[in-house]
Amino acid sequence: MDIRRFITVMERVAPPELAEDYDVGRIGLIVEGKGDIGTVCCALDATQRVAEAATLAGADMLVVHHTPLWNPVTTVRGATSHLLRTLLSAGMNLYVMHTNFDHAEGGVNDTLAARLGLSATERMTAGLVGDCSLDAEEIARRLPGGGIRVYGEIGTIQRLAVVGGSGFDPDLIREAVDLGADAFLSAELKHSVARASPIPCLEATHYALEAPAMEALSSRMGWHYIPDPPHVVVVP
Template sequence: MATTIQDVIDVMEQFAPPSLAFPNDPVGLQVGRTDRPVRRVWLALDASCAVIEQAAAAQADLLITHHELFYRPLPKLDTSTWRGRAIATAILHDLTIYAAHTNLDVTEGGVNDVLAERLGLKDVEILDRMKNEQLRKLVVFVPTTHAEAVRDAVCSAGAGHIGQYSHCTFNTPGTGTFLPLAGTQPYIGQVGSITATDEVRIETVVPASQTERVIRAMLEAHPYEEVAYDLYPLEIMGRPYGIGRVGNLPAPTSLGVFADQVRQSLGLTHIRFGGNPDLLVERVAVLGGSGGRWVAKAIEQGAQVLVTSDCDHHVVAEAWEEGLAVIDATHAALERPVLERVKSVIDQAFGHSLQVTIADVHEDPFHWI
C-alpha cells in the first residue's frame, strides 16, 4: 500500500501535535490535498516563491514548512503578489503545503531543544511552561490469546508512557461473557449462545493528543468484531510543554567568547550581543525566533544570557539594566537547524522509502557586510 501525504502528516503531528500551537496560530494544511501518494518531501522554513518553484521543479509532492503561508488571513488571491504566485504555482503542480509553527517550537525535540543541543547546554529545562499534556485512562478487555498484541499496539502508538518509562500497563485476568445476536460474526462463540471466555483487562495512560491514534491501533490489533473499552479523563498532570529552553554550559565562559561560539555554531559571519563582554556566563536561555518577550522569564530562571532574535534597542537595553545579556542572532539561523531533526523523524518513520530534501535556498533575508 502506497504511503500517502496524510501518512507523513500523521507522523509530523505525532512529533509536533497541533494542540501545542499557540492560540490563533494556523498550523496544519495550507494548500492542497492529503489523500494522494507521496514519494518526495521537501522541507523549508518558509513557503517562499523560490522554495515552491524549486520543489515543484523537483516534482515534490509535499512541502513542510515552519512558517505558515497563511499566518494572517488572505483577503483575496491576487496572483500579481508573491503570495498569490506561490499559491498558484503550488496548485498548478499539485504540491501540498503543510506548516508546523509554534507547535514545532514547543514540542520535545523541536526548534528549542535542537538549539539547546547545538549550543551544548546541559540539564536543559523548559524556559516558560505553558501547559501540561492532558491524560486519559484507556481500559480495554482482550482475550488472553491477543493481550500481548493489543498491549504492544497501543503502547507503540503512544500510550503507556510514565516519565522515562514506556509500555506501562496494568493487567487483570477475568472472564468475559457475551451473546452474539443475529447478523453478527463472532470471533469466539456462536450466534444465539452465551459465551464465556478468559480475558485480560488492560489499563494504560494515553496522552490526549494521541487518543485517536492509540484507539485506531487498538481496534486494528483486537480480534473482536465489537471491542469493549472505556476511556476516562484523568486529573493528574501529564508531560509539561512550553516555549524556550534554559540550561547550563559545560564550563563557565565569558559573554564575548560564548557569543562567538554561538556565531560559529549557527554558521553566521557576524552576530550582535548586548552586555559586558567579560560577564561570566554559566546558565543560558534560548528561544528560537522572536524571543524578546521572554526576558523576564529568562531572569527568573537564573540565566545570565538569552539567545534569541528580533530584539529591538529597548528590549536589549532594559534586559541589560536587569543584568541579563542578550545575544541576538538571525531568526532563520536559530530555526533552520530543526529541519534536520524533521528529516530524521520522517526518515525513521518510513525507512528512507521517501526522498526527503531540505531546500537549498537562502532563507535569511539579511546579509552582513
C-alpha cells in the first residue's frame, strides 16, 4: 500500500481533528521511511524493544499511541539517537495516534468500555460513562497488568466513568457525576484530586487502559501486535 493511502485510511480510523490542541505536530507520520507499506506492526509505545521487534518482523510501518518525540528535538543523542537509528536504518515509518484515537469511535475509550462490559454509555468531554455491575476486583481482573488502586469507599459499581490516559481532572469528575457515575477509572491520580473527589477514584496504569485498544486495532486491521508491558520491580 502506498504511504499516502495508508495515511488516508488511518485518518478515517482516528480523524486528526479529534485530537487535543497539545497534540498538534505530535500525531500522524512522525518518522518517514519507505513509501510502500507491506508489513505493519502496532504497539502502545515506540520503545527501543518494540522498534527492534518490529525490525525483526520486517515492518515497513510501526503504529503507536504515544509519540517518542514529545518535546522538540534539538539534539539527537542517547535513547532518542538509538531509537531513530533503528527506525531509519530499517526504512520504517512511525505513525502516531494519540488523543484523536482516544476520542474516535472504536478507539481507546470505546475499547475500554467494551472490555469492562459497560452499557447505556454516554460520552463525556473525554471518556465516557456507562452502566455496569462490577466491583474493584473484577475491574482489575479485566485489565492487563492485574492491579488498580482504589481511593474512597467502594462496593459494587452501578455506573462507571472511564478515561484512558491521565483523566483525573476535577471538571471531568464533576461531568461524570452529572451523568450518574458512582466511580471514576483513569490513570495518574494526584492526592489532592483524590481527596476532593465526590466519588471513589480507581487508578490504573496507562498501559492497562490504553494497550487493549492498540491490540484490538491491530487485530481489526490484520497487523502484528507487539505487547510491551512496563517492567515493574516492587521493592520491599
